[in-house]
Amino acid sequence: MKAYMFKWLKLSSIIFCTILLLVLLSGRLGTDILEFVMNPWFNFFSAITPNDWQVRGNILLGLMFLISGLAFYSAILSGIWIAAEVRLKQILTVKSVKDITLE
Numbered sequence: 001m002k003a004y005m006f007k008w009l010k011l012s013s014i015i016f017c018t019i020l021l022l023v024l025l026s027g028r029l030g031t032d033i034l035e036f037v038m039n040p041w042f043n044f045f046s047a048i049t050p051n052d053w054q055v056r057g058n059i060l061l062g063l064m065f066l067i068s069g070l071a072f073y074s075a076i077l078s079g080i081w082i083a084a085e086v087r088l089k090q091i092l093t094v095k096s097v098k099d100i101t102l103e
Helices: 002-026 028-037 039-048 059-102
Strands: none
Touching: 002 028, 002 059, 028 039, 039 059
């Protein structure tokens, strides 16, 4: 279990840094795609943030929206990746054991 947690943390970090780097390097296209993908997260975060904080031009709040959303999505994606990897490994080992016993 500890190995899976370490793998999940490492993969989350890699995904987070990769997405952030791609957004920074791609310019306007990256921000348009990110805005579309992160729209549910922005709506959720806007709902739990007090209205007094949501003033126009609050750069720190916008960065907090962005970074927390990227961290959340990268954690979810890496969790799905590792769960699929573990399940695929289970399926392949069961299938290989059945093939050996049939021969």
